[in-house]
Amino acid sequence: MVSSSAQAAGSRAAAPSRRSRTLWQDTLRRLLRDPVVVICVLYLALLIVVAIFPSFFATASYDQTSFPNNFAAPGTVVSEGKLAGHTYWMGADKLGRDIYSRLVYGTRVSISVAFLGAAVSFLIGVSYGLFAGYSRPRIDNIMMRIVDIIYAYPTLILIILLQVFLTALAQKEPEQMGTIERMLVDLDRNSGGLFFVFLAIGAVSWLNMARLTRGQVMHYKQQEFVQAAQVVGASDRRIMGRHLLPNVIGPCIVAETLAIPSYIYTEAFLSFIGLGVQPPMPSWGSMIADGYGALRTAPWLILFPALALSLTMLAFNFLGDAVRDALDPKLRDR
């Protein structure tokens, strides 16, 4: 039973405790026992390295066009011109840009959406849910009705709307902007449009996490160990942070890991319909859109970004399942 051991871990977390360490060690041990998980972890680790040092892996720049070589097939070696000697490992797109190098730089987009999206939704969602669940019923009620109402808004539609709004913001003249606005827009331009994608996804994705956390808090706050903490005079902040949080965090981590593929996919879709990362910055989604346009004549254009996107989502899905099983063997059959 993970709940009882996590409970114990929570109430002893004040002193350096062995139990709380062994819970995580145990989880890690169980995770790494599965060869599939090891493969997923290695693959994702590779992606992270690629995302941090793309220039080390890329063989060309991501926006270097070369018109004689447009739609070059995979493996084409350029014989003349500026790029003489360059090999298009995965072919070239309609502007003659190297697909392999674009894929490498696109990794940066997907991986940062995966981790920053998860971090934003986790931080906002868990603290919101924790606060709502532990507050007086009236405040809790108001806070959760707000979540319910935003929830009725179809997620993808809200994200699209926000994204249109934010990209329109980015196109305004600098003189018309306030200081904060300009700061945000600069941040967005420097990240090739990525920042606003985070913002749009982050603004919506915390809702699930808030609901989950609040449900967990409602379950635990009636229990004796919380009452005991109240009786000895622990402050609300301490009860929330030291007693409730360690108990609710397990299922939240699991849910967040399982939500990561949806963040990756949302970004890819936004870029697919041209609302995501701004060109020439490559994203797997916009590369899929390019390839989709040339499906009849040059199907390899779509092959590699589609493969990269699917494999990455697959790895996160496997990992999410494995984390869930490892944290709570009781749920193994879900």
Place this chain on the structure above:
Amino acid sequence: MLRLIIRRFLWFIPVFFVVTGITFLTMHALPGGPFDTDKTPPAMVQRMEQAFGLNRPVYEQYFIWLKNAAQLDFGPSLKQRGRPVAGFLLPGLAVSAQLGLFAMGFALLIGLPAGIIAALHRGRWQDRGATFVAILGVSVPPIVMGPLLMWLFALQLGWLPVAQWAGLDEGIIPYLSHIILPAVTLGAGLSAIIARLTRASLLQVLGEDYIRTAHAKGLARRTVTIRHALRNALIPVVTYLGPLAAAVLTGSLVVEQIFAIPGMGRYFVSSITSRDYPMVMAVVVIYAFIIVFVNLVVDVLYLFIDPRMDHGL
């Protein structure tokens, strides 16, 4: 039960105001208007905006919109020569609904048996195979699945048309051959989710005491599985139909983009970028209403399956 239905319908009121309010504000906060093109002279734009009341304060426009919407009048489309929005959206909605139904049908047709087989052969190759395919199913997104299916079945094999849509009036064969690829693209991920859900729920039920009792009193395995286990195992699946319908709705937005299907989702994206305010508003209201409505239907269904829930809701 009636109280539940009424409460759910009342719930639509705040949802309606928040959803339309956010959309209205966001749309009008976007720079540029529906009549801004390079060719139109500014004076002309001004007159057009005056004609459609776009020069008034935003809150006033919102109230006017609310008043008209209350009479189910969603106004003229600003881009399509002033034709009423409903004239576009109703056919679009019909197309999206057909696509959605086919996709849901496909998802249930594949997902339920796969989940049941996996649970009944727990741990054996059927189970592992189904689980693996299910994870694969949720990992291959529509923007990959759609082009892949299109490439294979339309371009390489030539069995099915590449994209677009044929109505029922064009004959049953063209209709079905156009709807298959988009419906499978949309349903594949959902069938994977249904399969996992069914498997988990059936496994849980199969571990219950009353199943052992049923076996102990000598009932046939088939009877126990179907009459005792499956019935109870389907409850979580039914509850999932609500989120499923929502997923189909937003998913059809994606699939309609890929296959160039004239559904509601396609109008939505194009009307945002062209600042066709009435169109956007109408689509958002329809989406929100469908989601609230489907959740209501699921709640009522739930009561029928499991009357004990009456107190819980």
